[in-house]
Amino acid sequence: MSEENKDPQEKPRGFFADLFAPVAGFGVSFKTQFRKVATVEYPEVKAPTAPRYHGRHQLNRHPDGLEKCVGCELCAWACPADAIYVEGADNDDTPVEQGGVGRFSPGERYGRVYQINYLRCIFCGLCIEACPTRALTMTNFYELADHTRADLIFEKHQLLAPLGEGMVQPPHPMVDGMEERDYYQGKVAKGTLEQRKYVEHLASRADAAGDHADDQATPRAGGPTVEGGDAK
Numbered sequence: 001m002s003e004e005n006k007d008p009q010e011k012p013r014g015f016f017a018d019l020f021a022p023v024a025g026f027g028v029s030f031k032t033q034f035r036k037v038a039t040v041e042y043p044e045v046k047a048p049t050a051p052r053y054h055g056r057h058q059l060n061r062h063p064d065g066l067e068k069c070v071g072c073e074l075c076a077w078a079c080p081a082d083a084i085y086v087e088g089a090d091n092d093d094t095p096v097e098q099g100g101v102g103r104f105s106p107g108e109r110y111g112r113v114y115q116i117n118y119l120r121c122i123f124c125g126l127c128i129e130a131c132p133t134r135a136l137t138m139t140n141f142y143e144l145a146d147h148t149r150a151d152l153i154f155e156k157h158q159l160l161a162p163l164g165e166g167m168v169q170p171p172h173p174m175v176d177g178m179e180e181r182d183y184y185q186g187k188v189a190k191g192t193l194e195q196r197k198y199v200e201h202l203a204s205r206a207d208a209a210g211d212h213a214d215d216q217a218t219p220r221a222g223g224p225t226v227e228g229g230d231a232k
Contacts, residue, residue: 049140054123056141057116059159060134062106062183064175064191065167067160068135069114070107078130083120087113093173096201102171106183107133114156118144133184166190172198 040047049055060068071088089112094100104110128136146152163169168191174180175188175195182188 043143049142053140053142054125054138056118056139056144057127057154057159058137058139058161059111059114059156060137060161061163061167063164063166063188064195065163065172066103066170066174066183067105067110068133069111070105070133070135071109071111072132074130074132075127075136078126079121080124080126081120081122083117083122084127085113085115085117086111092171096198096205102198102202103173104170106174106178106180111135111156114159116154116159118152118154119149168192168195168199171202 062068071086073086073088076082076084076086088109090109091103091105091107092101093103096102123138125138128138144152166189172191172195174183175192178188
């Protein structure tokens with residue numbers, strides 16, 4: 001302190017005060033050695049997060065298993081970090097006998113491709129505010145570290161909520177007699193028997209097509225064998 005700024009009433013420090021002043025701070029360190037350690041032993045002990053914590057995203061489903069995402073891409077437009085990529089596609093209500101593949105959402109479209117790059121995401125939550133169908137929400141899961149950059153780009157199958165009780169794995173038609181607005185008004189309670197039969201029918205057709213392809217690729221037993229270019 002300069003001579004001009006000194007308080008005239010301040011008493012000068014003594015010799016011992018000046019001698020021990022550099023080591024006075026060690027007293028604080030000495031006292032804290034006997035206090036209880038407040039360190040959380042992560043990952044063995046995990047502190048609970050706040051109820052509205054912004055963690056990993058989740059793509060939600062309707063009670064019958066159909067996806068809530070309609071591929072509108074509003075979440076991608078709202079993202080300030082350009083971390084979301086969405087490609088929409090049209091649902092297909094063509095009968096299975098005519099080659100139909102069913103629908104994935106109650107709307108006209110669904111999210112065929114959905115990616116979130118967690119190397120860019122800043123967990124601001126603007127994407128979930130922009131979603132008109134409440135398809136995208138944020139969970140309390142925060143352990144997203146990984147060893148490669150590619151593993152931090154989450155695909156649709158990683159973001160989709162698991163099938164709950166009463167849900168049927170899409171693609172399948174909407175509940176008979178229900179329209180798109182009925183889904184968002186909460187009138188659908190669970191998957192129906194017709195939807196389950198539709199999924200089983202699709203699976204059986206896929207198995208039959210696979211068996212037919214295997215039969216064509218496998219040579220018939222007892223056919224001629226070729227050695228040196230001549231059939232024996």
